[in-house]
Amino acid sequence: MSNRPDTRKRLIGAARELFLEQGYAATGVAQILKKAGARSGSLYYFFPTKEDLLLAVLEDYRDLLWPLVIQPVFDRIDDPLERIFGVLDGYRQMLRMTKCTIGCPIGNLALELSGSHPQARKLIAQNFSGWTAAIEQCIVDAADRLPESADAYDLAQFVLTTMEGAVMLSRAYRKIDPFDTAVAQLREYFDLLVAQGTEWSRPRTPE
Amino acid sequence: MSNRPDTRKRLIGAARELFLEQGYAATGVAQILKKAGARSGSLYYFFPTKEDLLLAVLEDYRDLLWPLVIQPVFDRIDDPLERIFGVLDGYRQMLRMTKCTIGCPIGNLALELSGSHPQARKLIAQNFSGWTAAIEQCIVDAADRLPESADAYDLAQFVLTTMEGAVMLSRAYRKIDPFDTAVAQLREYFDLLVAQGTEWSRPRTPE
């Protein structure tokens, strides 16, 4: 009857937002409970520890990557290379909407936790791999425009590298400029690869 | 007589290492005191708050950037473009020495603190700007090999973007591969720019 999500989901949602804004260590359980409108008894009924709640948040991100981040862009854009920049534009919108205070939720937690929380680190790597796989698909779909020497996986990982670095700089400077600069450079790189792929790689196929 | 650094410097050094390994929020004052071999009375004599100690650490990084990170590479390498990859190799060495648990100290703190600690955020941006300026100098020194359309500042910022993103992925995967992949892609980009800069931009200068 009620549209309110169940307690477990509210806890995950509240934790997600707070971890995103403040980080994991800086977010107290009490704060999560307040935001979720729940009591500690409920939280510890669902999650044995605060870290288990963190893992649930990361699993949530992993499961929502395709339906929320990738699929909407793929539905809107057909060209495989433009799909890549469409995904990147999604992060640009998040930065803009939050005045460059919030970027990629995974990257955020990656640097804070990868040294001290092994299970979280693995889930973060899984998130990265899922993201990379989507971009890799785009590159494979555009393989006929790129040089044969270009490796789809390496290129996809480089796109993720660029996105994460770009989000970091835009947050540090509180300006969208570093993000836009990075995306423009990445596009220039792709343009050069495409030029290289058409100018003397394609023409010689008939011979 | 004693070679032991004074207490203030020991506190900054201990805090630097712990912030680097664990992050700011996850590091307790007691832990810093233990590592530095000091008591809380000393810490709060030098620094009014824990955050002031953080700011001192960030100022330290800023002041040590040239003598520790940039100058040794510039002394060893003359070619301006190779200097860029020499600096990047310094971060590779740090990743390798720590089995990919520790990368760039600034990037680490950037994502954790830029949303909640304004003064730290500004010092982090200063660190980024100093780093970018060094790389920009390299690009300006190699301007005759690059296309005229290439902007030195934008390219330098893209190098930083790549480095920070690459360190993040290598830490998350606990493998050096993503870092190497990113550097290889960046080199390919520079190679393409150089090819573009020589093939039809230079020849027309005499005309």
Add this chain to the structure above:
DNA sequence: GTCTATAACTCGATAGAC
């Protein structure tokens, strides 16, 4: 599944002697 109350501990920071 959710509530209240609280245990057990750590946090950042302070007071005052020396």
Add this chain to the structure above:
DNA sequence: GTCTATCGAGTTATAGAC
């Protein structure tokens, strides 16, 4: 400048009623 002792608040997590 450095020491010991400690404050008060906040932390994660638990116990037991409902």
